[in-house]
Amino acid sequence: xxxxxxxxxxxxxxxxxxxxxxxxxxxxxxxxxxxxxxxxxxxxxxxxxxxxxxxxxxxxxxxxxxxxxxxxxxxxxxxxxxxxxxxxxxxxxxxxxxxxxxxxxxxxxxxxxxxxxxxxx
Amino acid sequence: xxxxxxxxxxxxxxxxxxxxxxxxxxxxxxxxxxxxxxxxxxxxxxxxxxxxxxxxxxxxxxxxxxxxxxxxxxxxxxxxxxxxxxxxxxxxxxxxxxxxxxxxxxxxxxxxxxxxxxxxx
DNA sequence: CAGTATCCGTGCTGATACTG
DNA sequence: CAGTATCAGCACGGATACTG
Numbered sequence: 367x368x369x370x371x372x373x374x375x376x377x378x379x380x381x382x383x384x385x386x387x388x389x390x391x392x393x394x395x396x397x398x399x400x401x402x403x404x405x406x407x408x409x410x411x412x413x414x415x416x417x418x419x420x421x422x423x424x425x426x427x428x429x430x431x432x433x434x435x436x437x438x439x440x441x442x443x444x445x446x447x448x449x450x451x452x453x454x455x456x457x458x459x460x461x462x463x464x465x466x467x468x469x470x471x472x473x474x475x476x477x478x479x480x481x482x483x484x485x486x487x
Numbered sequence: 488x489x490x491x492x493x494x495x496x497x498x499x500x501x502x503x504x505x506x507x508x509x510x511x512x513x514x515x516x517x518x519x520x521x522x523x524x525x526x527x528x529x530x531x532x533x534x535x536x537x538x539x540x541x542x543x544x545x546x547x548x549x550x551x552x553x554x555x556x557x558x559x560x561x562x563x564x565x566x567x568x569x570x571x572x573x574x575x576x577x578x579x580x581x582x583x584x585x586x587x588x589x590x591x592x593x594x595x596x597x598x599x600x601x602x603x604x605x606x607x608x
Numbered sequence: 609c610a611g612t613a614t615c616c617g618t619g620c621t622g623a624t625a626c627t628g
Numbered sequence: 629c630a631g632t633a634t635c636a637g638c639a640c641g642g643a644t645a646c647t648g
Contacts (some may be wrong), residue, residue, distance in 0.1 A: 384521050387598030393600065395516055396642070400505050414610055425642050429560050430611060434640095436501035440604055451609040452648080461603050464596065471507050475585065476507030479514065482582050483561055518621070535630055546622045551631060572629040573628080 393439050394465065398424055398432045403458070403465065406442060411455035441465065514560050515586065519545055519553045522586065527563060532576035562586065599602070 391433060394400065398421055405420045406412055412420075418429055436442045441462035447453040515521065521544055526541045527533055533541075539550055554577060557563045562583035568574040 384525055386601060387521055387593045388596075389514065390593040390597035391512075391521070391598060395512065397517065400508055400512070404505055418610095423642095425644090426611065427613090427643085428641055440600070446610095449609095452611085454610060460646095461600065468592050468596045471589050472508045472511040474507075475589045476509075476511035477583065478585065479510060480507060481559070486519075544622095546624090547631065548623085548633085549621055552621085567630095570629095573631085575630060607615095 373464065378413070390468065393441070394468070396432050396435065398429065399436060400469070402429075402432060403441075403462070406456060406458045406462070407466075409457075410459040411445065414454050414456070417456065436462070489571060509529065510591065514562070515589070517553050517556065520557060521590070523550075523553060523557065524562075524583070524590070527579045527583070528587075530578075532566065532578040535575050535577070538577065557583070 401421055405417055414429070414433075416425070417433070418424060421429065426446060433442065433444070437444050440459055442456050443459050444453045445457070447455070492564065499544070522542055523538060526538055535550070535554075539545060539547070542550065554565070558565050558577075561580055563577050564580050566576045567580070568576070
């Protein structure tokens, strides 16, 4: 891990009210996080390779990194089964599930935006 | 302008429902956009230099770029007064104002996240 | 299978200098 | 005043090879 995070997370020096908003944004921002979320949303734990397959063209490193960030943020749970070959399953935590309403809000606005700007195609 | 946008915008090839969410995310993602939004939220049009002052340490190029993106996305209106010296004022459009509820949603979740992860300080 | 290590390309962002 | 042009740095994400 050569770099960590945008550092907007803790907002130590915050005198503004946008701290929580920026925290939320930094957590859900990431090229694959939304799609990972959608995959895990089904409810049953999903294996690393299955997530990779669901995403299509993600590299192992990128997927691993995004998953690790989501785990560190408390969005997903990582369960390792001490088997051979190794098996690791990921699932949404309650905190992760609570993102649902945020995505719904973004979905509603996104649709309104697309409509307003006539970006149908 | 040497580069344009992350290209997740139009979602031409979308077969998934996350298109609108990603569109919304790409639009509000940007180092200064949330703070610009907060400044313009007061209601009265604000001049370029006043926005810069409100942000503190943003470069002119970065601010200009963020404003241009927000304008292109229909979030803010740009009014040029043909005076000397030139005066340009920015204000939120109705579409921009409609982001309010999205930010509220992010704010609520962000607060819950901070609480869950004990990131107070 | 599920990663990690290393290298690398690109794009976002900033600093500085210049213009109408 | 309100930008634009150019240069530069670094974070991000990807490719490939290697490991427990």
